[in-house]
Amino acid sequence: MIEPGQLVMLVSPKGKRYFRVLQTEDVLNTNDGQLQMQNVVHQGYGAVVHTHLGRAYTVLKPTLYDLIKSVKRRTQIIYPKDIGYIIIKLGIGPGCRVIEAGCGSGALTTALAWFVGDAGRVYSFERRQEFASLCRENLEKIGLESRVQIADGDIEQGFGIEKADALFLDVRTPWEYLEHIPGALIPGAPVGFLLPTVNQVSSLLSAMQDGSFSSVEVLEILVRRYKPVPERLRPEDRMVAHTGYLIFARLGAP
Ligand code: SAM
DSSP: OOOTTOEEEEEOTTOOEEEEEOOTTOEEEETTEEEEHHHHHHHOTTOEEEOTTOOEEEEEOOOHHHHHHTOOOSSOOOOHHHHHHHHHHHTOOTTOEEEEEOOTTOHHHHHHHHHHTTTOEEEEEOSSHHHHHHHHHHHHHTTOGGGEEEEOSOGGGOOOOOSBSEEEEOSSOGGGGGGGSGGGBOTTOEEEEEESSHHHHHHHHHHGGGTTEEEEEEEOOOOOOEEOOGGGOEEOSOOOOOSOEEEEEEESOO
């Protein structure tokens, strides 16, 4: 039995994933026929339920990884491997107030909303209205929209927020907005940035030398996957060699 209001992931015979906030009376229209959510409520996680055409769907409780991978995207997104480290470095947890820009498709927004809980708040900024709408839609699909305030606006005017606990910028020219950061955060707050090229990292580091930041760290995260074959265990032939550089710091002098 699953409580109505819980998020479920329904996996089709071909591996297609559907996410739904469970409502007993709902019907899910799939490529394989209709699925009655009442059956999903009664069968519970791990069960197999059938469409009216007899196709078997597996009911699973989604992980944050599943949700990030399912984000409908029209921008580059931040990958789970990078998001994990970002969350830890920024100290994101229940009750946090965190600022991010730009939210783009909302992959990082999803993770921030997941971790801040109902008592926290994510303030997301996005200058392109179509991406702000897409991010909102992606959050609504998984029931996390109430934790996020999306402003479709440019951060060149500042954030209009005070005493937030942390900040992350995934924009092309973050050095242009550094002057707005001290007024938006508590003293000593963690800040982070993602940039795809070393030239951009150099520009950011130069701008950060004004004495407003300390404990600066630059890194990238590589994941090497293995073929899970016990008798011939070896890495996969191809890997994603580069997503972006991560830059972290603390607000204020050491
Ligand atoms: N972090 C997002 C995710 O994980 O899905 C992806 C962000 S996308 C790579 C970068 C976004 O920043 C774009 O949607 C762009 O419109 C937005 N952006 C760039 N400069 C901005 C600014 N000055 N103010 C607000 N948004 C900005």
